[in-house]
Amino acid sequence: MTVLVLDPRWPDMIPIGVRIRGTVAFTSEVPVSVRWAIENTADGESWLLTTDPSDAEAAARIAGGEEVIEVASLSDPVLAATRTMRVARRRGEWESSMTHESLLPFLEEEAGEFAEAVRRGDGAELKKELSDLFLQVLFHSEIAAGFDFPDVAQAFVDKMRSRAPYLFDGSTGVVGIEEQDRLWAEGKARERG
Template identity: 35%
Template structure:
């Protein structure tokens, strides 16, 4: 390992040592879970800002979490960070035979789709030799955000042929699920809040709403869109627009809760125009649409 990496590992060990930091020393795998998730999301935030100077620092914060978990495991005699790196190297080499053990009879380089199929076949072979993992879906983490987990599950089953044939079929399925949800909503009385207190009604709505979201995640997969990223960006756009409206309302000496519907609409359109000027949408040619992973 490099000198700087070795030094970092030593710093982590010292922080958790007898004369180290009491806070670091008392941490466990369980107590650090929320920090790991938080640092991962901060890396995502930095990645979404073009040429963000924060990315370097956020990657370091994420690396800290990895090293802390490895140090805790080492203290328990389970494994070290060197074991983590060794296993990763072995896995990368094993799953990239076209790079590290190329077939001399293969004259043409593999296409990305063929590489993806090869990767999945190798992973499936590995799963068959892993105790306790009996299903194709066992390796999808339970703790993933629900929308992303739905995406990953459908992605996995599609690789063994359980899939729709075209995006249009998924759109039709989405319309079907929305229609089922619409029927339940339309059956609610005028004061729907009372009926929603009924467990049966609430469970029915939750079930149909879940089916809609699950189908949306599948449509996202067909369109090569990460649903978590798409929703995160849409939420960010909404936040930016709403904050723009807040600023204008304050400047006008008004209060948000006094605005009329037409005032809200005018401000919203103004916010969208401002956004379009600051961040023009990228327009793809048909050829680019066919080759770009959205």
């Protein structure tokens, strides 16, 4: 018996190396489109497909020692970071009390510490300070009511598509600074409307 834990963001992305043969059950949140794509067969083992390992049936099977396969995307450190921030905001009294405004002194402090690490040229310290800035981005994204971290990431991609179109047009080679400056200014002007 095997429990296959799918990524709730992309539940239809089943690892190519996994051969699902046998009786297949699904926890209730698994989309119908996934259910239709999986064939039940008489031969093979029993499978449970879920996007929620805390689901009662999934948790019972996992606790019972069934083999667990998680899709690789669940090991994504960005996903782990966003989940950690979401849980911290929900469970931590201090985190849940924070606002964009109350976090500003921390953001300013972390930006200053990052600048100091750059000036010192200390790679390990630079990584640590970047993680502190990343915490601030995650925190503000979690506080915001109208968007979340994936929306911030998409806004970055959209900005780069507008201001640095050569990154997306399939071209190769170095783009000169003058051309970059021109394209950046044009993109910024278009965004302002």
